[in-house]
Amino acid sequence: MAAYTSQDLFQLEAEEIFRKEWICVGRDEQVREIGDWFTTEIAGEPIVITRDEDNEVRALSSICRHRYMSIANGAGNSRRLTCPYHRWSYSLDGSLRGAPLMDEPVNSDGGSCKLPSFALESWLGFIFVNLAEDPAPLAPKLEGAEATLAPYGIKDWRILISFDEVWAGNWKLALETALEGYHLDGLHAGEIAEMLPSKGAKFIEATKQWSCFRLDVNFESAFGEPAKPFAKAMGGTDATSSPTVSIHPHVNISCTPASSTWLTFMPLEPGRTRVQGAYLVPAAEYERIHQAEGELEMTQQVLAQLNREDSSAMVDLQRNAGSRFAEPGLLNEREEALVHFYRYLADRLISVEGPAQ
């Protein structure tokens, strides 16, 4: 199936989706203090997220204005970012501050030599960046999703465990597994499926920008038990089930009353995807888990297992997607979010393929 293997489609998706849409790059917590910064990439474009001296969070191109070296890699805290090649240096708002040994002043025209900056929005503690010029704001498109997730309080939750992996499959295959709970009894048979059985998965709703499904949570299971008191306090549907919101094109956020897992899927090549995200917990839980013997390690193991089960399946799916005998079959009603995701892709991609009719 060329949808998962085509180089042309991969490039079209980068151009029409990842370079035009709001892309989740991390959490506010990663740039909590003035001077904090971290680097990332959106469709091959290197970006640095900073909190500058005016306390503004910014998304800047991290490509040096001298001769294209990356001015930063990783994460840190500093007042300047200095290019390692010839040591041009920049403030965290992107303006050039120093260009050693240059006879001509680089900024003689009044300061136009600065790092390009991109639109940035913070939503429930998640940082979204858009490479397009003057994009429509994101938050109004996510009102219903916000109503589902905001009551958990995730805006202020903290990162307990981070993920940054490369999966050997197309980004859409990787995302598909996060869009439905039908596969839990299969890929995640055992303690995870005991807590979140496939039977209790239910598609809820979709808009053009996001979709939502819910999983019934078995709070009597080994993994469900610690969240039981939190669930009781929430009441309503949130006391018995857990929502997963998928924001197109590439971020998935699941919540229980005591934790949230979010994952993003960034295409690297047709058959390779960078998967980043984290496991968030309320601040009090963060402290408690760090003090409790073995709980952090146990949680790390469970999450590593969950990601390993999904990523191993990608290797198999990606190989088989190249077979002439691979064909899509009937979907279960629990997989309805896939339909909405593919409608979204069609919306973004089909009209740009041929000349206007």
Ligand code: FES
């Ligand atoms: S490329 Fe950055 S200083 Fe030369």
Ligand SMILES: [Fe+2]
């Ligand atoms: Fe999974």
